[in-house]
Amino acid sequence: MTENRRTQLDAITLMLALILLLILEYTAGFLPADWPGLLKISLLRLVQCSVLLGLLYFRKHPPLSAGLSLKNLEKGIKTGILGCFFMGVAALSAGLALHFYGINPLPLIHVHLPDSTTNLILFFIAGGLIAPVAEELFFRGFIFSYLKKYGFIPALLISTSAFAILHSPPQPTQWIGGLVFGLAYGLSGSLAAPVIIHACGNLVLFSLSWMTAQPFFHALIYP
Incomplete structure (x- = not known):
């Protein structure tokens, strides 16, 4: 019983995590x-x-409690790669549907990027690599993991709502992304799955925004 409690995050650990982040x-x-x-x-x-990570150690929770176990890593990586593929197909299908109705989908997903090369590189590193790890560790690794004892759906909806609302102002892409990240984590049991999908999604959005800002691509897209 004690071991089972250790593998599940408790309310004190979650509250401490929130306080420390604030x-x-x-x-x-x-x-x-x-x-x-x-x-x-x-x-x-x-x-x-x-x-x-230090809080997990201090509270004597094993890595498994936050989806960090090597046991589920392979499954998490496979789920993440499949998730990227299906997200790509869904996004492409939605984009083509909008284009068919005379709506250019690219402005809807445009991300404002820094002008200087140094800041642009930092933006890709911070937003495309570091932020997905940090955000998934908290929203899925801590919030979802704690709430899953109340059921998969409550854990999915509450963690997604927290994720979207704290991205001010919340956008439809964040609600959709939060649901996908939560599903990937819940199905795989590994934080690798949502991290891969989150990072891939961000990097694709940033890359598309950068490409469409270049004169050559801009002329092709906006003739």
């Missing part, structure tokens, strides 16, 4: 003002990951 967000405001914003965000998310 403290980190507050203290990030004291970082030097002349540091690039994207650098500060990257550092904050890396520290966030370290703090959450």
Whole structure:
């Protein structure tokens, strides 16, 4: 019984995680003002990951409790790759349907990117690699994992709502993404699945936004 409780996150651990993340967000405001914003965000998310992993250790929860077990890693990777494929097919189908009705889908998914090359690289690293890991660790690894004892659907809906609402202002893509990430995590039991889908989705959105801003591609898309 004690071992079973260890493998399930408890309310105290979840509350501590939330409090620690709020403290980190507050203290990030004291970082030097002349540091690039994207650098500060990257550092904050890396520290966030370290703090959450440290909390698991401190509370004596095994990696399995947050979807970090090597046991489910292979299944998580396969689920993540399949999820990327199906998300790509769904997005392409939706885009073609909109195009058929005379609506250009690209402005609907456009992401504003930095102008300088350095900031652009930082943006891809922070938003495409670091943020998906940090966000999935908290929203799926902690929130979903704690709530799943109340049922798969409540865990999916509440973790998705928290994910979308905290992305201010919430967009349809975040609600859809949150549902997909939660489904991938729930089906695989591994955080690798939502991290792969999340990172792939972000990188594709950023890449499309960058490509459509280039004169050559812009002329093709907006003749």
